[in-house]
Amino acid sequence: MNVVRKIIEKTGWPRLIIGLFLLSLFILAPFVGVKISTSLKDTVVRFGMNGILVLAMVPMIHSGCGLNFGLPLGIIAGLLGGTMAMELGATGPISFFIAILIATPFAVLFGWGYGALLNRVKGGEMMIATYVGFSSVAFMCMMWLLLPYKNPTMVWGYGGTGLRTTISVEGYYLKALSNFLKIEIGGFTFPTGMILFVAFLCFLMWLFLRTKTGTAMTAIGSNPVYAKASGIKIDRIRTISVILSTWLGAVGILIYQQSFGFMQLYMGPFYMAFPAVAAILIGGASINKASILNVVIGAFLFQGILTMTPSVMNSIIQTDMSEVIRIIVSNGMIIYALTRVVKGARK
Amino acid sequence: MKRTLIRVSALVLLLLISMALYYSGKGHTLLLDNKNIEIDDTSYKALDFAEVTIDSGEEQEILKRDRLKQDVSGQKHRITVVYLESGEEQTIQKTFKIDVGEPIYIISIPALIADHEKWIQVFEPLN
Amino acid sequence: MKKLQMKTILKFAENNAVPLLFLVIVAFGIPLSGFSMNYLVQEIIVRLSRNSFLVLALLIPIMAGMGLNFGMVLGAMGGQIGLIFITNWNIVGLPGIGLAMIISIPLSIILGWMTGKILNKAKGREMVTSFILAFFMNGVYQLVVLYGMGTVIPISNSSLILSRGYGIRNTVNLINIRQTLDRLIPLKIAGIQVPVATFIVIVIVCVFIVWFRKTKLGQDMRAIGQDMGVAEAAGINVEKTRIIAIVLSTILAGFGMILYLQNIGTLNTYNSHEQVGMFSIAALLVGGASVNKGKISNVFLGVILFHLMFVISPMAGKNLIGQAQLGEFFRVFVSYGIISIALVLYAYRKLRAKELSGSALANAQEEK
Numbered sequence: 001m002n003v004v005r006k007i008i009e010k011t012g013w014p015r016l017i018i019g020l021f022l023l024s025l026f027i028l029a030p031f032v033g034v035k036i037s038t039s040l041k042d043t044v045v046r047f048g049m050n051g052i053l054v055l056a057m058v059p060m061i062h063s064g065c066g067l068n069f070g071l072p073l074g075i076i077a078g079l080l081g082g083t084m085a086m087e088l089g090a091t092g093p094i095s096f097f098i099a100i101l102i103a104t105p106f107a108v109l110f111g112w113g114y115g116a117l118l119n120r121v122k123g124g125e126m127m128i129a130t131y132v133g134f135s136s137v138a139f140m141c142m143m144w145l146l147l148p149y150k151n152p153t154m155v156w157g158y159g160g161t162g163l164r165t166t167i168s169v170e171g172y173y174l175k176a177l178s179n180f181l182k183i184e185i186g187g188f189t190f191p192t193g194m195i196l197f198v199a200f201l202c203f204l205m206w207l208f209l210r211t212k213t214g215t216a217m218t219a220i221g222s223n224p225v226y227a228k229a230s231g232i233k234i235d236r237i238r239t240i241s242v243i244l245s246t247w248l249g250a251v252g253i254l255i256y257q258q259s260f261g262f263m264q265l266y267m268g269p270f271y272m273a274f275p276a277v278a279a280i281l282i283g284g285a286s287i288n289k290a291s292i293l294n295v296v297i298g299a300f301l302f303q304g305i306l307t308m309t310p311s312v313m314n315s316i317i318q319t320d321m322s323e324v325i326r327i328i329v330s331n332g333m334i335i336y337a338l339t340r341v342v343k344g345a346r347k
Numbered sequence: 348m349k350r351t352l353i354r355v356s357a358l359v360l361l362l363l364i365s366m367a368l369y370y371s372g373k374g375h376t377l378l379l380d381n382k383n384i385e386i387d388d389t390s391y392k393a394l395d396f397a398e399v400t401i402d403s404g405e406e407q408e409i410l411k412r413d414r415l416k417q418d419v420s421g422q423k424h425r426i427t428v429v430y431l432e433s434g435e436e437q438t439i440q441k442t443f444k445i446d447v448g449e450p451i452y453i454i455s456i457p458a459l460i461a462d463h464e465k466w467i468q469v470f471e472p473l474n
Numbered sequence: 475m476k477k478l479q480m481k482t483i484l485k486f487a488e489n490n491a492v493p494l495l496f497l498v499i500v501a502f503g504i505p506l507s508g509f510s511m512n513y514l515v516q517e518i519i520v521r522l523s524r525n526s527f528l529v530l531a532l533l534i535p536i537m538a539g540m541g542l543n544f545g546m547v548l549g550a551m552g553g554q555i556g557l558i559f560i561t562n563w564n565i566v567g568l569p570g571i572g573l574a575m576i577i578s579i580p581l582s583i584i585l586g587w588m589t590g591k592i593l594n595k596a597k598g599r600e601m602v603t604s605f606i607l608a609f610f611m612n613g614v615y616q617l618v619v620l621y622g623m624g625t626v627i628p629i630s631n632s633s634l635i636l637s638r639g640y641g642i643r644n645t646v647n648l649i650n651i652r653q654t655l656d657r658l659i660p661l662k663i664a665g666i667q668v669p670v671a672t673f674i675v676i677v678i679v680c681v682f683i684v685w686f687r688k689t690k691l692g693q694d695m696r697a698i699g700q701d702m703g704v705a706e707a708a709g710i711n712v713e714k715t716r717i718i719a720i721v722l723s724t725i726l727a728g729f730g731m732i733l734y735l736q737n738i739g740t741l742n743t744y745n746s747h748e749q750v751g752m753f754s755i756a757a758l759l760v761g762g763a764s765v766n767k768g769k770i771s772n773v774f775l776g777v778i779l780f781h782l783m784f785v786i787s788p789m790a791g792k793n794l795i796g797q798a799q800l801g802e803f804f805r806v807f808v809s810y811g812i813i814s815i816a817l818v819l820y821a822y823r824k825l826r827a828k829e830l831s832g833s834a835l836a837n838a839q840e841e842k
Contacts, residue, residue, distance in 0.1 A: 069602075117818065124821030127602040131814035138807035145800055162797075274609070319638075321621065327613030331606050338603045339595035365576045372560075372569025374650060420566045450564065 011284075014336040018282055018329060022301060025308040032315035039308050041188045046303040048178070048194040049259045052201055052252035053276040054283075054299045056245050061280075061290040062209065063241035064221035065118055067334070070129035071273035072137045073114055074249020077107035079140075082254055082263050083163065086172050087151050093180075096173035099254050107247040110136075115242030119235045126287075126338075130273075137270050144265050166262045176258045194259060201251070206292045208244075217241050221288045252276075278302060278330030281337045305329060370447055371421045377401065378453040378470055379415040386465050391457035397430040399456065409456065422447055428456060443467055492812065493762045496779040499808075500786070506793050507786035514785065516666050521781040522774065523656065523672040524737045528730035528754045529773045530679050531723050536768040537687070538719035539699030542755050542813075545589040545604035545720065549727025550747035551615045552581035557651075557732060557741055558619070558642060562631045566650040568658070571736055574651075578728035585611070586724030590717030597702070601765075601817075608751060619743060642743050652739035672733060679726065680770050686722075695719055699766065756780055756809040765820035783808060 008016060029036050053071065060068045081103025090098040114132060118125050145162040149155055154167050168174075180193025208214045216237050219227040228234060253272075257263045280290055283298020310322035383393050393411045400406050401417050402425055409415055425442045439460060445452055451470040458466035487494060504514070528546070535543040556574035565573050589607060596603040623629050624640030636643055656669035686692045694715050697705040706712050731750065735741050758768060760783075761776020784805050791801020 120825065121818055121821035122825055123598065124601075124817065124824070126599065127605065128814065128817050128821060130602065130605065131810055131817055135807060135810035135814045138803060138810050141803040142800055142807060145797060145803070146795075319621070321617075324613050324616045324620065327616070328610065331610035331613060334606045335592065335603060335610055338599055338606065339592055361576060361579075365573055368569040368573040368576070369563070369565060372565035372567055372573060374564040374566040418566070420569070 012336065012340075014333050015282060015284065018301065018305065018333065021329075022305050022308065025305070025312050028316070029308065029312050032312060034308075034311045034315055038188075039304075039311060041190075042307040043300065043304045044195070045178075045191060045259065046307060047299050048191055048198055049256045050252075050276065050279065050303060051198040051295070051299045052248055052255050053272070054279045054295050055198075055202060055205060055292075056248035056252055057276060057280045057285070058205060058209075058290050058292070058295060059217065059241035059244040059248070061285060061288060062214075062217045062221045063238045064224055064288055065238060065242060066126045066129070066287050067277045067281075067337075068129060068245050068249075069126055069273045069277065070114060070133040070136075071245075071249045071276055072133035072269040073110050074107055074246035075253040075269040075272055076136055076140050077103045077110050077246060078250035078253035078257075079263060079265060079269070080106050081250060082169070082173075082257060083149065083154060083167070083265075086154060086167075086169075087149055089151075091172055093173060093176035096176035096254060096258055099173060100251055103250040103254065104247060107250040108243055111243030111246030112239060114246060115239035118242060119238055133273055134270065137267065141266050163265055165266050165268070166264050168262055169257055170261065173254070173258045174261055177255065178259050191259065194255060197255065201248070202292050202295065209292075213237065213240060274330055274334070275302065278333045281333045282329075285337075286340060287337055302330070373422070373447050374418060374420050375422075375445060375449070376451045376470075377417045377419055377424075378451065379407075379409060379417060379456060380453055381409045381411060381413050381456045384455045384457055386455075386458060386463055389463070391455070391461050391463070393457055394430050394460070397428055397456055399429075400427040401425070426454065426459070428459060430456075430460060490762050492760060492815070493775060493779060496760050496783060500779060500782045503783065503786040503790045507789035508793060509786060509789065512665060514782065517785050518778055518782065519666060519668055520737070521785075522777055523669045523676070524734050525754065525757060525777050525781065526676050526773055527679060527733050528727060528750060529758050529777060530676070530683065530770070531726035531730050532754060532758050533683055533768045533770070533773070534686070534695070534723045534726070535719050536763070536766065537692070537699055538695040538716055539702065539766060540593060540716060540719060541601040541604075541765045542758075543604055543720065543723050543727075544601060544608050544751050544755070545586075545593075546723060546727035546754065547608040547747050547751040548585040548589060548611050549578070549582050549724035550731035550750045551611065552578040552585055552724070553728035553731030554735070554741060554743070554747060555581060555619070556728070557648060557735060558623070558629075558634065558646060558743070561646055561648060561650060562629050562634055564631065564650065567654045568651075570651040571655055571732060574732050575729050578732065579725060582725040582728040583721055586721035587717055589724065590720040593720065594713045594716060612748065615747075616744065644743055646741040646743055648735060648739050648741055651736050653737060655733065655736055669737075672737070675733065683770060691715065691718065752809060752813070753780075756812050759812050759816040764816055780809075 011019075026036060029039065053075075056071060056074060057068050060066065078099075081099040081101070084102045085095045085099035088098070088102075114129075117132065118129065121128050147163070148161075149163055153171075154163050156162050156164055175191075177193040177197050178189070178191035181196070182192055183190040209218065216227070216232045217240070219230070219232060220234055220237055224234065253263075253269070279298040279302035280294055281298065282301050283294035283296070285291070285294040285298065306322070306326060309325050310320055313319070313321050313325070379399055381393050381397060384391050394409075395411055397409050398406050399409055399415065401419060404417070406429075407415055407417075422445050423442065424445070425440060427438065427440045429436060429438050431437070441459065445467075446469075449469050451472075452467055453470040454467050528550075531546055531549065532543055535541065553574065556577035559577055560570045560574045589604060592607060593600045593603055618627075620641045623642050624635045629635055629642070634642055634646060653669075655671050655675070658671035659674075661668045661670050687696070694705070694710045695718075697708065697710060698712055698715055702712055731747065734750070735746065757776040757780040758772060759776065760780040761772035761774070763769065763772035763776065787805040787808075788798045788801040791804060792798040794800075
């Protein structure tokens with residue numbers, strides 16, 4: 001009995017409920033005529049699409065900056081990279097890497113500024129991060145209208161100025177990764193390249209967390225007083241973590257687009273931080289602790305719920321309640337994490 | 348003890364207020380008919396012309412075979428009808444109560460003037 | 475003497491940087507937009523009557539040191555549910571508004587109590603938590619209104635129900651109560667409509683807030699806002715008082731939402747509440763309030779300046795570069811930007827104060 005209670009306490013009620021919910025979806029699926037195999041395949045694809053966006057949470061959680069609600073900033077860097085690569089006329093899969101290349105300086109610049117800001121507001125990071133994300137998206141809305149892009153696939157047909165709200169990446173980096181080493185299984189394409197790329201970045205992050213800078217980062221997050229005493233330059237390390245998070249956000253959105261096929265500008269990136277935040281929390285992270293395993297489990301569970309709920313729910317009650325369930329699950333998980341007392345960390 | 352008493356009475360008061368608001372604010376529709384009508388084997392002839400006023404609202408003219416629609420709120424109302432009978436202006440005024448659960452009532456002006464008790468009836472839409 | 479004057483002017487500018495900045499934006503924008511003065515004055519009066527109540531709802535949690543109550547959206551939801559019920563029952567006019575308010579009270583108490591409980595578990599992170607809570611409850615609200623109404627909760631008025639047989643339609647026509655309060659006491663000055671009755675209600679709330687500050691409970695809240703630890707030591711029940719602050723704010727937000735919607739006349743069932751929180755908070759901040767300081771004057775100044783900007787920016791954008799959309803994006807950017815700046819300034823000052831007191835303590839210890 002005690003063991004059960006301990007396990008529950010350790011996993012936390014919401015995580016348990018979400019896990020059971022997903023499990024029941026999988027059990028119910030065959031009875032209502034939903035093929036588990038299709039759902040699993042969809043889950044795999046969406047896992048690949050969103051994995052890096054979830055991974056982008058890790059550095060900032062480690063350095064004690066909390067959940068990166070300012071992810072849209074990184075996404076904007078990615079969008080800038082993507083649009084500029086297209087503007088420069090890069091085509092085919094190589095344009096994906098050009099996009100990353102172009103996005104990198106932006107991500108570093110944005111991340112540096114964002115990090116400098118967060119260093120001045122320690123203790124209030126998360127709320128400010130949210131609004132930095134929001135205001136940068138709103139600012140870029142104006143910029144997408146004003147920046148002198150010329151590529152006719154991207155700008156509005158009439159008038160000839162201002163980017164479209166959604167831009168197809170077909171002919172550019174569509175499926176640049178997904179089609180690499182792809183495996184066809186009965187009509188379904190396993191996106192080997194994308195999964196490998198995600199795994200590679202996760203591995204790099206894992207390695208990074210074991211370097212000197214990485215361990216310093218973890219030290220700041222778990223015990224800032226100790227970190228300060230041992231001579232770690234807190235502000236510098238925190239800035240590095242923010243830059244890293246922002247860059248991963250930029251790469252993450254490019255991976256998302258190459259699989260999805262479109263880039264969404266204007267208000268598109270607005271709410272993109274929340275699913276990523278929810279996913280890593282479902283995977284077992286807290287606001288000052290996260291591992292690569294949390295990322296993988298979380299992204300998989302969360303995307304699993306998102307793919308399974310509509311199909312199963314639709315078959316049971318003939319209505320699509322998935323949107324409501326998504327809102328409740330993701331935000332419920334975030335609230336739960338925010339109300340946990342952070343042990344050992346700064347108040 | 349005193350605290351609970353105050354709380355309970357506040358709650359009761361609030362409930363009473365909301366009841367009052369519910370009843371006084373409940374919207375009803377009155378249909379005013381000036382048509383030939385037959386009730387219980389007696390027929391009443393439509394008037395050529397009349398002026399109808401509900402409560403203290405505006406005067407409305409109603410011609411033969413006309414139907415007017417009037418939205419009211421609350422259950423107690425007064426209807427005033429001014430009509431011509433053998434060249435002389437007559438005024439008839441009635442107060443009436445309607446049921447809170449019924450959204451639409453139909454009032455027959457000819458029946459009202461003839462003082463038939465069924466001059467106001469619940470309107471049952473044809474299905 | 476002159477130096478001193480300069481100093482006071484500078485200090486005034488520093489303390490009122492945000493309203494002054496807005497004054498400049500508006501001063502440039504008005505001629506660009508090309509609107510007539512009469513039109514703008516009418517707009518301001520309408521928007522003052524429409525939004526002030528909602529913004530006033532934010533003051534009490536600020537007083538209790540809980541920051542900007544993003545959870546006011548929950549109160550707005552309660553108000554909307556009240557409006558859905560009175561529309562369903564066909565309660566018209568002022569009694570309708572009153573009944574909707576009464577229905578919203580228990581909902582607001584429950585929601586506010588829940589918010590307070592959750593925020594007590596997230597001390598120091600109240601704002602981000604209430605912010606996410608608003609999203610979370612939006613899901614629950616949709617569950618109730620979109621799936622619960624017409625199935626579990628009886629709705630007899632078929633014009634409210636979606637064609638599939640349950641769930642409330644996306645727009646609810648509030649014709650029954652539309653502007654009944656605004657038009658209760660009609661007054662027209664130089665062609666400008668003034669909703670006197672609504673302003674009377676707003677004044678009553680202002681008086682209530684002023685009075686509330688002086689009560690024992692209000693004093694307790696201010697003490698908690700100053701320093702939670704000291705308040706606790708002084709024997710104030712901190713957690714309970716904080717919950718009461720949020721409950722009051724939620725109730726006021728519910729009332730405010732009802733007044734807001736009676737002016738507009740249609741309820742966007744699934745959208746009306748979403749933006750109310752952000753716009754109210756932005757307006758309050760534009761008026762010169764901050765996360766830990768808010769006065770009634772900030773409310774009115776903020777509503778006037780913020781909504782002036784809101785009215786003129788699409789036209790100004792159109793006349794400036796030929797795109798109204800730019801102006802629309804601009805006002806969205808300004809709304810978010812202003813909240814960001816206020817949050818950053820507050821967190822920065824708090825951190826600075828903490829570091830200063832920390833180093834002062836260290837110095838004092840060294841001297842010993």
